[in-house]
Amino acid sequence: MSFVAELEPRAVWKHFDEILKIPRGSGNEQGMREYVLSVAKRLGLQARQDKTGNVVVAKPGTSGRADKPVTVLQAHLDMVNEKNSDVIHDFEKDPLQPRLEGEYLKATGTTLGSDNGIGVASALALLETTEVKHGPLECLFTVDEETGLTGASNLADDLLAGRVLINLDTEEEGALYVGCAGGAGTEIFLPLKENAAPDDHVALQLKLSGLRGGHSGVDIHLQRGNANKLMARALYRVAQETGIKFRLAAFAGGNKHNAIPRETFATVLVPRSAQKKMQQALRQQLADLQAEYAASDPNLNLTIEKIKAKTAWSNKTTAAVLGLLHALPHGVLMMSNDIPGLVETSNNLAVVEVKKKKLRVHCSTRSSVNTALQAVRDQIRALAEAFGAEVEEEAGYPGWKPNLQSKVLQVARQVHQELFGVEPAIKAIHAGLECGIIGEKYQGMDMVSLGPQIEFPHSPDERVKISSVGNYYKLLVGTLERLAA
Numbered sequence: 001m002s003f004v005a006e007l008e009p010r011a012v013w014k015h016f017d018e019i020l021k022i023p024r025g026s027g028n029e030q031g032m033r034e035y036v037l038s039v040a041k042r043l044g045l046q047a048r049q050d051k052t053g054n055v056v057v058a059k060p061g062t063s064g065r066a067d068k069p070v071t072v073l074q075a076h077l078d079m080v081n082e083k084n085s086d087v088i089h090d091f092e093k094d095p096l097q098p099r100l101e102g103e104y105l106k107a108t109g110t111t112l113g114s115d116n117g118i119g120v121a122s123a124l125a126l127l128e129t130t131e132v133k134h135g136p137l138e139c140l141f142t143v144d145e146e147t148g149l150t151g152a153s154n155l156a157d158d159l160l161a162g163r164v165l166i167n168l169d170t171e172e173e174g175a176l177y178v179g180c181a182g183g184a185g186t187e188i189f190l191p192l193k194e195n196a197a198p199d200d201h202v203a204l205q206l207k208l209s210g211l212r213g214g215h216s217g218v219d220i221h222l223q224r225g226n227a228n229k230l231m232a233r234a235l236y237r238v239a240q241e242t243g244i245k246f247r248l249a250a251f252a253g254g255n256k257h258n259a260i261p262r263e264t265f266a267t268v269l270v271p272r273s274a275q276k277k278m279q280q281a282l283r284q285q286l287a288d289l290q291a292e293y294a295a296s297d298p299n300l301n302l303t304i305e306k307i308k309a310k311t312a313w314s315n316k317t318t319a320a321v322l323g324l325l326h327a328l329p330h331g332v333l334m335m336s337n338d339i340p341g342l343v344e345t346s347n348n349l350a351v352v353e354v355k356k357k358k359l360r361v362h363c364s365t366r367s368s369v370n371t372a373l374q375a376v377r378d379q380i381r382a383l384a385e386a387f388g389a390e391v392e393e394e395a396g397y398p399g400w401k402p403n404l405q406s407k408v409l410q411v412a413r414q415v416h417q418e419l420f421g422v423e424p425a426i427k428a429i430h431a432g433l434e435c436g437i438i439g440e441k442y443q444g445m446d447m448v449s450l451g452p453q454i455e456f457p458h459s460p461d462e463r464v465k466i467s468s469v470g471n472y473y474k475l476l477v478g479t480l481e482r483l484a485a
Contacts, residue, residue, distance in 0.1 A: 001014075023094075033141070037049075051156070054152075059126075065484040070137070073139045076116045076142045083109055083111070089110050111460060113462075120141060135484035160442060167433055172427070173453040175427050176427070178406065178409055180435060180449075182436065185393075188359075192313055194357070196312075197312045204304050205305045206267070212296065214260050221430070228352050230289055231325075232325035234302070235248075247315060254351040260459075328347075331347070342368070361389075366430060403447075404426070406447070452469045
C-alpha cells in the first residue's frame, strides 16, 4: 500500500492504489479484469463477461430500492502507455510510480492512467460500499477503449438491463458532458525506394523532442506542436532554402492514434561538403520553432548526431515523404458554430514509421459532423494518392448527440447545484466516448458523463487534481441516491 491509499475519499483511492500496480495497456487488460472479478467474488456479486472481455458486475438496490430502474456505471479498464524516452519502465510488468506535485497526483516519467483508472476505482468503491442508498447497479468495465473503442464496439447486446448510464470517463471538474465527437482512422502506405548510401555523404540522426504532446481530442485546441509535422516542416524548409540534395534514411514518430506525437527521429544523408551548411540550417529551424512554440512547448529541442548508415532513400522518395508529411493536415480544422468553444473537426498526424519497405502514416480524424469527418478523410486520401501512396480507411465510431432533456442530466445538474452552489457547465467533448457506441447498441439509453479534473492525459504530464476526485465522487453518489429516491 502506498500513500495513494490514504488520500480522500479512501473508498476510491484504495482501489486506484491497487490499480497502479497492474499493467493495463490497451489489449493487456487481463490483470485488471481479474482484479474486478476478485472484488465481485469477495462481495458475493454476480459478474458476467462477454467474448470480447468486457465485464459487468451487478449489485442489487439497497433496502427499499430494489425495484428502482437499473443504473449502469461505465468505465474502461485500459490506459495509454506513454513515457519519456529517458525513463526506464516496462509497461508489461512494472507498477506505476505515483508522486505528489502540489495538489495533483502524477506518475514518475509515465502516464498515470487516471484516465480511466479513477472511473474504475469509483465504480468498485460503489460496489463495495454499504453507506450509499441506491437502486440496482450494473458496473460495466470495457476493454481496449484507447485504441479505437473496441470493447464497446463489440459489446454483447444482452449484457445490460439498465437504460440509464453514467459514463465515468470525462476529465473536467464542474462539468457534465452530454455529447462527443465521432472519429475514424486512415492508414497511408508510401513505397520507399532504397539505395546504398553514397560514399561522399555523412549520416546525421535528428531527434526532435521536448514537446508536451497530449490527448489528440481533449488537448488538440491547445495548439501544441506535433513532432512529426515539425520535423517534416523543418526538413522541407531546409531543402527549399539551401538547395542541399540530402536524402532521408529513416523517419519515425508517434505510436498512439490518440496521442499527439512528442518525439520524432529522422536520419538524413548529406553531402560531406554540405554538412556544416546543413547543420547551420537545422539550428536556424530550431530557433524559429522555439520562438513560435515558446508558450505551448517551451522545452522543444532538436539534437544532431553523426552516425553510420548503409542505405538511403532515393531523392524522389525523400521529396515524396517530406511533401506528404508537410501537406497532411494536423490540428483544429473547424470550430463548432453551435457550441461556443467546442472543436468540431480535427486531425492528428499520429504515427509515422517504416514497415515492410513502406512508410506507414496513421491519421486520426475526429468530428461531431459526419459529413465534415468524411471530407477530411477524402482530403487525406487525395493528398496521399497524389504522392503515390496507398490508402486504407478504417471503420469509424459514432458520435453521441446531445439530449438536453435527458432525465439523468437534469438529476445530476440539480445535485451539482445543491452540493457546490453553482450550475455545472453542460458540454460536449471533442473526443470519443463509449456513450455513442453503447447508445447505438442499446436504444433508449439515457446518458450523462462526468469525472474529476484530469489534465494532459495520454502524456507523461498526465495529472489528476486530488480534491476534484472527492467532489466528483460526491456528485456521483448524490446522483445515484437521487435517481433511487
